[in-house]
Amino acid sequence: MVREMPEASIGVLVAGHGRFAGGLVEAVELILGPQEGLRAVDFTAGDTATELKDGIDAALADLAGFESVAVFCDLRGGSPFNVSRAAASSRDDVDIYYGANLPMLIDFVSKRNLGVAPRLLRSAAVDEGRSNLDCFDASAVEAHEDDWA
Amino acid sequence: MVREMPEASIGVLVAGHGRFAGGLVEAVELILGPQEGLRAVDFTAGDTATELKDGIDAALADLAGFESVAVFCDLRGGSPFNVSRAAASSRDDVDIYYGANLPMLIDFVSKRNLGVAPRLLRSAAVDEGRSNLDCFDASAVEAHEDDWA
Numbered sequence: 001m002v003r004e005m006p007e008a009s010i011g012v013l014v015a016g017h018g019r020f021a022g023g024l025v026e027a028v029e030l031i032l033g034p035q036e037g038l039r040a041v042d043f044t045a046g047d048t049a050t051e052l053k054d055g056i057d058a059a060l061a062d063l064a065g066f067e068s069v070a071v072f073c074d075l076r077g078g079s080p081f082n083v084s085r086a087a088a089s090s091r092d093d094v095d096i097y098y099g100a101n102l103p104m105l106i107d108f109v110s111k112r113n114l115g116v117a118p119r120l121l122r123s124a125a126v127d128e129g130r131s132n133l134d135c136f137d138a139s140a141v142e143a144h145e146d147d148w149a
Numbered sequence: 150m151v152r153e154m155p156e157a158s159i160g161v162l163v164a165g166h167g168r169f170a171g172g173l174v175e176a177v178e179l180i181l182g183p184q185e186g187l188r189a190v191d192f193t194a195g196d197t198a199t200e201l202k203d204g205i206d207a208a209l210a211d212l213a214g215f216e217s218v219a220v221f222c223d224l225r226g227g228s229p230f231n232v233s234r235a236a237a238s239s240r241d242d243v244d245i246y247y248g249a250n251l252p253m254l255i256d257f258v259s260k261r262n263l264g265v266a267p268r269l270l271r272s273a274a275v276d277e278g279r280s281n282l283d284c285f286d287a288s289a290v291e292a293h294e295d296d297w298a
Contacts, residue, residue: 017179023172030167074251099282101250102223122284130279133248
């Protein structure tokens with residue numbers, strides 16, 4: 001009997017100031033390959049708050065086919081976070097992360113693609129993001145380093 | 150007697166896959182305003198390893214006027230980190246951070262601009278990056294939220 005791979009049931013939206021969101025999504029896809037259900041909304045210098053809200057609403061509508069949505073913001077506070085939070089306030093199927101970095105998002109998207117449950121993804125992504133954020137200590141280098149690309 | 154503001158004596162380079170670096174620098178400057186000595190090197194799909202190395206070497210040369218340099222990479226391992234590490238291997242004035250996020254970089258650049266010593270910046274930036282990376286818990290919201298922009 002052939003077991004099908006689980007569907008990716010979590011949509012992912014990245015939102016941030018400048019072109020942080022688009023840049024981060026591009027980095028994820030360069031490493032993991034093109035992804036379904038991964039959107040970026042940038043809040044650049046010329047954008048109004050209304051344009052940001054429209055962009056986030058449109059991205060969430062695009063992701064409506066997923067069972068839940070995870071929003072990764074650049075930081076807590078600030079328009080991208082606040083607008084995402086407001087959009088999610090009436091829903092119980094949206095998690096909002098902040099301080100997003102690439103290790104966190106790679107971990108989340110990879111495990112989402114394997115069908116790992118949202119409640120397990122949550123703490124794993126935060127742990128992964130934090131433990132892979134550091135100042136490199138050349139004196140503590142292990143014998144062989146992992147290499148992404 | 151007028152006391153002059155300390156000079157920003159630390160150059161900052163952000164390096165990453167895709168347009169992560171350019172996007173993150175744009176976010177920092179949108180929030181803090183234009184910065185001296187803040188460079189981004191992107192490693193995009195069409196770039197060769199040689200182009201990446203040339204870009205990082207050129208950025209480090211641009212920052213030669215600073216007393217030291219802090220390189221913020223998207224993740225540990227991968228070409229942006231590995232090339233930065235190689236470029237820094239013969240120097241004792243370059244720190245390399247990985248897992249860069251916006252709270253970490255805002256903290257670092259803000260304190261750099263105030264003339265805080267590099268050794269103090271190092272642990273503060275890592276602490277700031279980690280403690281501001283989390284999943285938002287709506288049930289634990291404080292009475293008033295800070296707001297960046």
